[in-house]
Amino acid sequence: MLTPVIMAGGSGSRLWPLSRQLHPKQFLPLTGEGSMLQETLKRLAPLAHRSPLLICNEEHRFLVAEQVRQQGITDARILLEPEGRNTAPAIALAALQAMEAEPEALLLVLAADHLIRDVAQFHASVSHARRLAEQGQLVTFGVVPTHAETGYGYIQRGAGQGDFGFKVRRFVEKPDRVTAEDYLATGDYYWNSGMFLFSARRYLEELERFQPAMVKACRAALAGASEDLDFTRLDAEAFQACPADSIDYAVMERTEHASVVPLDAGWSDIGSWSALWEVSERDAQGNACHGDVMLHDSHNLLVHADHRLVATVGVEDLVVVETKDAVLVARKDRVQEVKQIVARLKAEGRSEQANHREVYRPWGVYDSIDQGNRYQVKCITVKPGAKLSVQMHHHRAEHWVVVSGTAKVTIGEKTQLVSENESTYIPIGQVHALENPGKIPLELIEVQSGAYLGEDDIVRFNDRYGRS
Template sequence: MIHPVIMAGGTGSRLWPLSRQLNPKQFLKLTDGPLSMLQSTVARLDGMDAQKPLLICNEEHRFLAAEQMRQSGHEDSCIILEPCGRNTAPAIALAALQLCENADGDDPLMLVLAADHLIKDVDAFQKGVAQAVPLAQDGKLVTFGIVPHQPETGYGYIHRGSELAVDCYSVDGFVEKPDIQTAKAYLASGEYLWNSGMFLFGARQYLTELELHRPDILSACRAAMTDTSKDLHFIRVNSELFAECPSESVDYAVMEKTDHAAVVSLDAGWSDIGSWSALWDVSDKDSNGNSLNGDVIAHQTRDTLVRADSRLVATIGVDDLVIIETKDAILVAHKDKVQDVKAVVEQIRSDGRHEHMNHREVYRPWGIYDSIDSGPRYQVKRITVKPGAKLSVQMHHHRAEHWIVVSGTARVTNGEKTYLVTENQSTYIPIGQVHSLENPGVIDLELIEVQSGSYLGEDDIVRYEDRYGRK
């Protein structure tokens, strides 16, 4: 039985402005279809002899991850929360320790997957995993190498060695991202595969290798896992102890040092969608080579990626561009320069702006709010509360709030009073009043909130009670 472990950390800053720190690319619908990248990764496991996936994500993404897992039919899947990012070797160690705790002496097979990869041929992927199982059961640490179809300078490579079985090889070495001439030589030799960052190995075998090559990482992870707290399906590790763990990738910590590495050759339409140009590469295109998503008019435009999320975008006489429109930001870049998006994100951060952090629409465990308008001493939000959900019992020192119900029914606690507010009705929450908002109905509650006061920041919230465990 395989135990899928899905790593859903990271911020995906190269896909800004769609990917933001609080809503990164693994939770977005980047390709055609109704599923996010995480949900597509989960769906890829359907039909396999596998347990429910174990998810590893950042603390700040926990409710977004849990909601997407619930929508995928895995509401009871375990989610390990990393208090801070320490790269893949520690993250996998946390999962391995958790699996071993419940394994009764067995060595559970971990299928380690990234939440933000695209695989078009699911059958080929599952076949490759099946080929890797005997190797992993024999003590090999198996990685999956992608058959290259063009010279690529953006990926690391695996130099395959002797053949162990059909499409399965020993590993002669891992190679850093090459220059273009070296990449062409790798492609011509037929001996090199792209390093996908996917793995299959026994949890105990991985911990044994980690203890041999990086005992400091294993020691820190073990210490952090001896002091965990459970909240719903979340497992929180000790934040202070985990923060002392060195940050290292699984490749550097284990795979490049072990004598037990093997690689399965995989040709399954894989991409890590690490940039906007990579998304254009794998997207469906029209006769002019354009990938268009949303309300787009493309006139005399070729080989261009356009994504319009909230308004009409028109292009005239342009080639080889990436144009990404969101409610609060627009990116226009040449396809050859999209790697520099990270520099723009750093500029936004250093300028003290917020567009790198979240969208106008912000996800909360109870629903979504959209900041429609703001100005001196006022802010307007459109709030959607899911059926049965409730905002925290709270108070604000600096702002009053007017709530106007657009659809659905709200149960409002306003000081000592609790009452219902329905469509086309409104209510007022004075400054300093303890209050809460709940959706007691079976359809979404939508309302307009008008805030007024001297300070309107999200940190002006004093919580007295919260069913989602927020401070």
């Protein structure tokens, strides 16, 4: 039985302003009703498989857990990397953990942020790859190219293996335009998808041959791991000693057991706004629109409006993306340069690089709807049964007004229920807590006032989600 391993890290900076550091593209509904991660999980449904194993970083852990829960999956395992060390160590950790439950585990390694339109064809390729993996091959999926793409690495196929697979002749880096056209003409090259199927044992054997220090560090990181709610926390010191490398460089380019199975299933990594335009439904003028959009004499646009009307007149080949706190306008052939805007935002310490105006927490979400000198107004939504940490602030007071639902409010030694259209006040320095004891979401307006209103003015005394 397959063990799905889903790589859910990454920042998706090229899809800013929708994708942000703390809410990147894998958690966004870019191509379907669910997020990219949720679509990846749904894609597994017809396959016979064990509970999925997800790998992410610390700052995304609650997003991963919540989106997995929304899919009705209760037995997923979530590994938290203390820091990113690239794909080879991450997959090694998954292999080690999978073998604890099944010594001969077969790993289906997937990215959380890929689009696959033809799910039936994807399942067929997985079936072909599985046969090779059971014979000891390390199988990668090579996407059948549809055009001369310069943004992907390529895999050249060698001799045939079975009815559907090939030996890997070589991996090649992203080519220039002329070279990419030559690859397309030969028919021997595939796009490197970064998806794999192999025996956990065989992968670790090959990694041990080429990178023994990596395997040693991963074993130590798991041996010192601790369980925290839905998460497995690795031993940080042991993992930081691990060499960083991709699976391609560490194993696939060096092993004698690399095979490739073609994948012709409408694949895309949605790596840029232009890539999203290419896979989106478009009107007769070539425009792909989302939200409240009005166009006049406009052609080949991608327009994404989240919260207000966006109108265009007499323009073409543009990307226009509107969110609550930022607007992007870019030429479609230069959208790769969006990451330079993200780098500048980060260098200037601006919050738009990391967070949306809406910020997700394990207990719910808050939206900073207004702020000024010495005040800030938030709309806070608390999930049923959820509770914010027991906390206090040195520099701000808070006034809570309940809009819908019922709040259980603790201020000092006093606990009370606050219902719709009622309010309460928390003075500076007062220990307090907020909980939703009801069956429906609790929505309230929070008005903060004080000399300093930063999120780091929170002293937590107790937190059910393990935050310090």
